[in-house]
Amino acid sequence: MSRDLKKAKSIDLPESVLKDIPGALRSAVAILLDKKQKANKGRITLVYVIELPNQPDKYGKLIVDTDYKSKTGFKGNGVISGGIVARSNLKSQTLYEVIEGSL
Structure with a gap:
């Protein structure tokens, strides 16, 4: 990350x-x-959106892959990535569906 x-x-x-x-x-x-x-x-991937101090036009995001399968055979849910994006990028209804909270 x-x-x-x-x-x-x-x-x-x-x-x-x-x-x-x-x-x-x-x-x-x-x-x-x-x-x-x-x-x-066919994967359920969740994006957890985080407010960042002193960055009103950006969000932090943590990507959680459910039913993750690693190369070593581990299966479970895990944070696979994260970063900072413009707020507008996460508001696309074509790419994302809000399941909890609001943007």
Whole structure:
């Protein structure tokens, strides 16, 4: 979630979020269903939307893949990615369905 490419583009999540992912998930202002993942791959992928201090035009997001299957055989739910996006990117009704909260 915090790699050089994201840092170079300034879209990496703040260290405070990465140090407390369970807290960030609990404090999400909205939970979205990723319609594209469901349509293309039949997967249920949730986007947890997080408000970021001093960034009124952006949201943090944590991507949770349900029924995740790793290369080592692990099965479960897991945070697979995260980053910072413009608020407008998450408001697309074509890509996302709000299941809880609001944007």
